[in-house]
Amino acid sequence: MESVTLSYPLHDYRLANGLRVVVSPDHSSPVVAVNLWYDVGSGDEVSGRTGFAHLFEHLMFQGSGNVASGEHLGLIQAAGGSVNGTTSFDRTNYFEAVPVGALRLTLWLEADRLRTLLDALDQDNLNNQREVVKEEKRQRYDNVPYGDVFEHLVQLVFPPDHPYGHLTIGSMADLDAASLDDVRAFFTTHYSPDRAVLTMVGDVGPDEARQLADEYFGAIPAGPERPRPSTAPLPTLNGVPRTVVRAAVPRDAVYLAWRVPPVGDPALEALSMATSVLGDGLTSRLHRSLVRSELAEGSSAFVMPLARGNSLAVAYARCREGVTTDDVEAAMVTTWDDFVADGPTEIEVARAQAQLARAWLGDLADIQHRADVIGQLTTQRNDPDFINRRLAEVQTLTRADLTAASQRWLRTEHRAVLVYQAEEGA
Amino acid sequence: MSVPPRPEVGPPTSWHFPVPEVHCLSNGLQVWSYHRPGQYVVSAALVLDLPLDVEPVELEGIASICLHTLDEGSLRHPGSLYAEELENSGAVFGGAVTLSATTCSVEMPVTAYAEAMHLFAEAVLTPAHADDDVARHVALRLADIEQHRANSSHLAGVLTRGAVFDPRSRAARMNGGESRSVARVTPDAVRDFHRRWYAPDGAVLVVAGDFLGRDPLPAIESAFGAWRGTGNRQLHTRPGGAPGVTRIIRREGAVQTDVRFAAYGIDRNDPRWAPFQIASYAMGGAFLSRLNRVLREDRGYTYGISMGAHPLRQAGYWTVGASFRNEVARAAIDETRELLDVRDRPFTTSEVAEAISFITGIAPLRYATADGIVEQAAALASAGLDPTYVDRNLAQLRTVTPDQATAAYVDLVASGPDPSLIVVGDPETLGDLADLAEDIPEL
Numbered sequence: 094m095e096s097v098t099l100s101y102p103l104h105d106y107r108l109a110n111g112l113r114v115v116v117s118p119d120h121s122s123p124v125v126a127v128n129l130w131y132d133v134g135s136g137d138e139v140s141g142r143t144g145f146a147h148l149f150e151h152l153m154f155q156g157s158g159n160v161a162s163g164e165h166l167g168l169i170q171a172a173g174g175s176v177n178g179t180t181s182f183d184r185t186n187y188f189e190a191v192p193v194g195a196l197r198l199t200l201w202l203e204a205d206r207l208r209t210l211l212d213a214l215d216q217d218n219l220n221n222q223r224e225v226v227k228e229e230k231r232q233r234y235d236n237v238p239y240g241d242v243f244e245h246l247v248q249l250v251f252p253p254d255h256p257y258g259h260l261t262i263g264s265m266a267d268l269d270a271a272s273l274d275d276v277r278a279f280f281t282t283h284y285s286p287d288r289a290v291l292t293m294v295g296d297v298g299p300d301e302a303r304q305l306a307d308e309y310f311g312a313i314p315a316g317p318e319r320p321r322p323s324t325a326p327l328p329t330l331n332g333v334p335r336t337v338v339r340a341a342v343p344r345d346a347v348y349l350a351w352r353v354p355p356v357g358d359p360a361l362e363a364l365s366m367a368t369s370v371l372g373d374g375l376t377s378r379l380h381r382s383l384v385r386s387e388l389a390e391g392s393s394a395f396v397m398p399l400a401r402g403n404s405l406a407v408a409y410a411r412c413r414e415g416v417t418t419d420d421v422e423a424a425m426v427t428t429w430d431d432f433v434a435d436g437p438t439e440i441e442v443a444r445a446q447a448q449l450a451r452a453w454l455g456d457l458a459d460i461q462h463r464a465d466v467i468g469q470l471t472t473q474r475n476d477p478d479f480i481n482r483r484l485a486e487v488q489t490l491t492r493a494d495l496t497a498a499s500q501r502w503l504r505t506e507h508r509a510v511l512v513y514q515a516e517e518g519a
Numbered sequence: 520m521s522v523p524p525r526p527e528v529g530p531p532t533s534w535h536f537p538v539p540e541v542h543c544l545s546n547g548l549q550v551w552s553y554h555r556p557g558q559y560v561v562s563a564a565l566v567l568d569l570p571l572d573v574e575p576v577e578l579e580g581i582a583s584i585c586l587h588t589l590d591e592g593s594l595r596h597p598g599s600l601y602a603e604e605l606e607n608s609g610a611v612f613g614g615a616v617t618l619s620a621t622t623c624s625v626e627m628p629v630t631a632y633a634e635a636m637h638l639f640a641e642a643v644l645t646p647a648h649a650d651d652d653v654a655r656h657v658a659l660r661l662a663d664i665e666q667h668r669a670n671s672s673h674l675a676g677v678l679t680r681g682a683v684f685d686p687r688s689r690a691a692r693m694n695g696g697e698s699r700s701v702a703r704v705t706p707d708a709v710r711d712f713h714r715r716w717y718a719p720d721g722a723v724l725v726v727a728g729d730f731l732g733r734d735p736l737p738a739i740e741s742a743f744g745a746w747r748g749t750g751n752r753q754l755h756t757r758p759g760g761a762p763g764v765t766r767i768i769r770r771e772g773a774v775q776t777d778v779r780f781a782a783y784g785i786d787r788n789d790p791r792w793a794p795f796q797i798a799s800y801a802m803g804g805a806f807l808s809r810l811n812r813v814l815r816e817d818r819g820y821t822y823g824i825s826m827g828a829h830p831l832r833q834a835g836y837w838t839v840g841a842s843f844r845n846e847v848a849r850a851a852i853d854e855t856r857e858l859l860d861v862r863d864r865p866f867t868t869s870e871v872a873e874a875i876s877f878i879t880g881i882a883p884l885r886y887a888t889a890d891g892i893v894e895q896a897a898a899l900a901s902a903g904l905d906p907t908y909v910d911r912n913l914a915q916l917r918t919v920t921p922d923q924a925t926a927a928y929v930d931l932v933a934s935g936p937d938p939s940l941i942v943v944g945d946p947e948t949l950g951d952l953a954d955l956a957e958d959i960p961e962l
Contacts, residue, residue, distance in 0.1 A: 096630055097559045121557055122887040123532035159522060163816050166806040171873040172528045173880010190884050194529025201526050208522070224819030228775070232822050232842045236775045238669045309523060341772065343665040374611070375590065375602035385599070387655065390662045413658070440607065447609030451628045455560040458888045 096450060096488065099481045101463070104299040105471070108307060111287025111315045115467050115477050116302040117294045119460060125295035126190045126460040127199050130468030132290075133283035134183040135263070136256030136401055137321070141270065144226065144263015147180040148271060149279050151222040153187065154178070158209025162218060165202050172198060175461070180261050183400040186468060190461045193296045197305060204309040207289075210280055216273060223268055230262050238342040239513065245336050246350050246407065249509040256324055256401050285316025290471045294464040324401035327352050329507035337512045344390065345412040347422045348511040349429075352403045353396060353502045356473050361396065361404060363490055363498035368394040368406055369445040370437045370495070371429070376444065382428040383410050388421055400473050406503065418512045426505045433504055436496025450484050531876075534883045536909035537892060539725070542736055546746050548719035551896055551906065552735050553727035558889035561632050561728030561735075564624040564897040565643060568721030570832075571618050571689045573753045574712075579689070580696015581704045583616045584656050585712050586623065589642040591652040598649070601642065610635040612642065616694045619755055619832035620901030626890065629728050633738040640742035648713060653706040664698050664962050671770055671777040671943040672842065677962060678766055679781045682939035683836045685759030690831065697962045718749040723900040727889040755903070757833040763937030767956045769946050776848035776944030780839040780855065782936050786830040787902060791927035793915035795837075798928035799828045800878060801870040802859070803839055809858050814841065820851045832902045837931065845948040852940070852952070860933050865925040874924075879913050 104116040135146045156162040169176040174191030189199045234240040244260050251258040291310065293302045329352055354360050372379045372394025383389035394408040408429070412421050437445070457463045457480070471477045539551035574581050590605065590612040592598045605612060610627035623643050627635035667673040677693055684691035695701075724743065726735055760783030785791055803810040803826025810824045824841035839859065843851040886892050886909075896906050932938070946953035 097628070099559075119557070121555075122883050123534060124884045124887060159525065163807050163812070167873075170805055170807075170877045173531065173876050175881060175884065192529075192531055192880050192883065194531060195880075197526035198528050201523060205522070221816065221819045225815055225822055228820070228842070228844060229822040231775045231844060232672075236671060236773055236842065238666070312521070341669070343669045344662065374606050376599060376606050381599065385655070387658075390659055411662075414662070440603075444603075444607050447628070447631070448606060448611070451560055451609040451611065451626065454628060455626060455890070458558050458560055458890070460887065461884075 096484060097454060099457070099484065101481055103467070103477050104303070105477055106303065108286065108311055110311065110313055112306070112310050113290045113471055114303065114306045115290060115292045115471055116297065116299050117292070117463065117467060118298055119294055120296050123193050123296050124190055124460065125193055125196045125293060125297050126188065126464040127196070127203065128186060128188040128292040128461070128464035128468045129203055130290045130292070130472050131185045131284060132288045132472050133185055134181050135259070135261035136182045137283065138259070140254065141267060142275060143259045143267045144261070145267070145271060145275065145279060146185055147261050147263065148222065148226050148268060149276060150178045150180045150185050151226055152214065152218060152276060153206055153210065155218040155222060156213035157206040158212040159205050160202060160213070162213070165206065168198065168202065169195070174199070182257050182261060184469070184472065186465060188461060188465065196297060200305055200309040204313065207284060207286065207310070208313050210284070211277055214273065214276060219271070219273055219276060223271060227265060227268055230265070234262060239346065241338070242348060242511065245338060245511050246348060246405070246509070249334050249336055249511060250330065250350050250352055250405060251327070257399060257405070281316070282319060286310055286313050287315040288319070290468045292464040292467045292471070294460045294467065326354065326402045329502065330509055331507065333506065333508060333510060335510040335512070337514060339514050339516050342513055342515050344414065345418045345515055346513040347410050347412070347418050347425060349408040349425060349508045350511070351406040351503055351507055353406045355402055355404055356398045356400050360498040360502065361398060362487060363494045364406060364502060365396045366442070366445040366449065366487070366490060367432070367437070367495045367499045367503065368396050369448060370441045371432055372408060373448065378428050378432055379408065379410065379425065382424055383421065387413055388416050388424055389413055418514065422510065422512070429503070429505050433499045436492050436499065439492060442490070442492055442495060446487055446490070449487055453484060531880055536882070536886060536906060539896070539906055544719070544740060544744055546719040546744065547721070547748055548743055548746065549723045550736065550739055551723060551725045553889070553892050554730055555727050555889050555892065556729050558728045559629050560889060561627050561629050561726060561730070562624070562890040562893040563627070563636070563639065563724065563726045564622050564893050566723045566725070566897050566900040567621045567623070567717060568752065569621045569716050570753050570755045571616070571694065572756055573716055574689070576700070578700055578704055578708055579692060580660060580701035581708060581712050582621055583695040584653060584660060584701070584704050585648070585709050586614045586616055586621050588648055588652050588656050588709065589614070589623065589646045592647040592649055593641045594645040594647055595641055597647050605635065605638045608635045608638065610638065612639070617901055618690055618694060622897055622901065629731055632730065632735065636738045637742045643717065644746050646713065648706060648710045650706040653704070653709050657701060657704050660695060660701050661698055663695070664701070668959055668962055671773055671775070674768065674959070675777040675779045675840070675941050675943045678768065678941045679779045679838055679939070682764050682766060682941060683761060683781050683783050685761050688758035690758035691761070693962070715749065715751055718751065719743070719746050720748045720750065720752055725893045725896045725900065727892045755832050758831065760834070760936055763939045765940045765952070765955055767942045767946055767949065767953060768960070769956045769958055770943055773944045774845065775842040776845055776942060776948065777842050778840065778848065778852055778855070779941040780859065780938045781836055781941070782932070782938040784828060784835040784837045784931055786833055786835045787904065787908070787912070791930060792830070793912065794919045794923040794927035795828055795931055796878060796916065797871055797874040797919045798866055798924040799826045799837060800874040801866050801924070802826045802928070805873065805877065810839065810855065813858060814851055814854065818847070818851070820844070820847045824855070830902070845945050848944060848948050849950050849952065852942070861925060861928055862933055866921050866928070868921055871919060871921045871924050875916055875919060878916055882909070882913060
């Protein structure tokens with residue numbers, strides 16, 4: 094099929110203090126997206142201090158040397174912009190999208206907290222945001238059916254001391270134990286211009302953007318050397334480790350998980366397409382063998398791309414009423430085994446390529462998402478231009494590539510199993 | 520290290536919601552098309568003029584089953600052949616049922632535009648609605664309802680609609696129907712519903728994207744031109760409101776208490792709409808809104824509390840919602856109630872200026888993408904409005920004064936109908952409110 098060739102302009106340079114700046118002008122609307130990708134996530138947390146990277150992200154909104162608590166969010170919204178931050182295993186990102194007239198203010202606010210966060214940090218702010226984060230954990234994980242799925246999955250797939258052995262949200266006990274000294278040490282270790290990528294996408298020219306980045310961030314010193322242990326890739330799982338959870342959920346459910354290679358490994362794209370054939374859409378193998386055949390209420394499969402050593406692949410099905418988890422797991426395994434043995438058909442590969450292209454182009458249609466992708470590609474691949482080349486590379490993948498990657502990584506003897514069983518009366 | 524001074528924000532750039540090319544096919548279908556350079560995924564939404572009042576009471580939910588079974592096979596491509604064709608083109612089918620319209624939608628790569636548009640029309644005009652597919656979707660919808668019952672936040676949302684609207688109004692119940700009526704939906708009834716109500720009469724097709732220099736209309740004419748009207752039009756009715764109630768739902772073991780305040784409200788045509796948008800943003804839309812500033816940023820009671828104004832085609836409702844840890848839920852409810860009363864604390868000049876600046880300033884960003892434009896234009900079509908509404912609304916917002924914002928808010932919240940209070944959680948923590956505790960209702 095004919096496909097679109099992307100050619101987003103990219104201007105990529107580094108300030109003297111190590112801050113990487115990538116600018117992609119787009120004058121279609123009078124707005125600019127600003128995105129800071131800090132190369133720190135919950136994978137950098139140490140034992141007893143889980144949840145810390147995310148708690149810290151909250152504190153980044155509680156004021157800095159020249160900004161009052163909450164004022165960063167308040168000023169951006171009052172300027173007609175959107176603003177937030179998120180934390181994951183591998184990174185913490187902070188982002189704004191603003192009318193062009195607020196670009197300078199946005200950069201100034203981001204620079205002020207990077208320069209002077211600790212001037213404003215106090216025990217009241219820490220106590221308040223600790224409570225807010227605990228409420229977030231209750232609301233998004235603890236008070237939701239199946240809310241602990243990923244906690245169980247990472248515990249099955251990764252050892253406890255692995256960067257991905259615990260969830261980003263952390264534990265209540267560790268959040269309670271966080272002290273001001275911990276916060277100061279975390280900031281000093283991880284937050285400096287040389288550990289960040291600043292991306293600007295939108296109605297700004299490359300020269301102006303460069304001058305603004307230098308004006309607001311140029312005088313912030315680089316950080317000290319950061320010792321960061323490298324994470325060796327783990328071998329595939331063996332012995333089919335299994336967790337059975339009895340919980341107040343409406344239906345039984347089965348999750349399968351695999352260790353797969355990290356971001357940047359060429360096999361990961363092939364595995365993403367393989368899981369798309371298996372679990373994405375009405376034509377997928379799992380949908381046909383589980384949902385259409387009335388064993389399951391829903392099914393899916395996907396890869397969660399991660400940077401250190403391994404990524405995670407997951408397949409999922411929620412049982413129809415009266416169907417046992419044994420039957421559902423058996424059907425999933427048969428479907429998976431058939432796929433791994435023979436690989437996808439030519440049509441399935443072409444379909445997965447077409448679906449991936451539409452999803453990728455749709456994501457990049459939004460300047461905020463485009464800025465975030467550029468921050469990710471720059472941080473994790475040192476290659477922002479991959480945004481323009483990814484589709485062409487995906488089009489070169491063949492049946493043989495998907496089959497080889499699946500046979501290497503996705504055999505069912507290398508799976509872990511998580512089973513939810515509904516408690517009586519739930 | 521010298522700190523640069525805090526920059527001033529420059530004046531907003533003049534901006535207008537894009538103007539569509541409007542066409543009307545000979546069968547009455549209106550087409551609004553937006554050419555948006557650089558938007559390589561074309562977004563399309565077909566808004567059927569289909570108020571949910573047309574559902575027989577005993578079959579409520581049938582509109583949803585009809586919609587969600589469209590892409591399970593067409594007369595031309597039965598069974599999974601249809602999904603194979605559509606997915607091979609890179610497209611994805613979707614849709615939603617609201618109280619005033621059924622919206623069928625498709626996202627497609629522009630390179631597959633004509634092919635995907637024809638497949639889209641094929642599903643809408645000539646679905647197979649095969650017996651086993653309809654039966655499966657009925658079972659899946661019933662399972663969904665059970666999942667909603669098990670989720671405190673969903674349950675609170677469902678109960679809110681039931682509390683705000685007159686039970687004789689369709690608006691009092693979920694758009695997708697509740698279990699008793701959904702369970703009665705049969706394949707014959709779905710096929711009949713489709714035959715009777717899926718028609719170009721009053722329908723609008725919105726498309727947006729970068730059409731690579733080609734005219735998007737011929738494919739639409741070829742795909743939808745043969746669709747014949749039925750002459751069946753149902754008038755849209757105004758749902759009635761209900762007096763405020765307190766409902767406390769017991770959920771054993773919940774670690775949070777989900778709280779909603781809500782009441783009957785207004786739609787976009789009410790003169791109080793723009794001032795009420797401003798007031799509800801100042802009360803619970805902004806991060807530093809009155810509610811969030813106190814209950815999250817000062818007290819640490821919640822991850823976030825928000826207020827929203829939800830306009831329907833006629834009438835509407837407003838909600839305030841949050842989840843609080845159980846120990847503080849009662850204190851949080853009491854404090855929320857106090858904060859909601861603005862009679863002694865009218866909205867200030869700076870609150871109103873910031874609300875105007877946010878709502879008008881965010882518009883170019885919100886409507887920068889093809890799907891952002893289509894979503895908004897489709898929402899307006901389903902409310903019986905045209906896309907010039909966006910600019911008219913922005914102009915009205917810019918003129919709102921603090922007095923107008925306060926007056927509209929007091930009318931609708933402080934001296935309007937008593938708000939209902941919905942609580943889902945652990946009644947033991949709620950003190951004297953808990954006398955009203957009920958077990959989780961059937962939905």
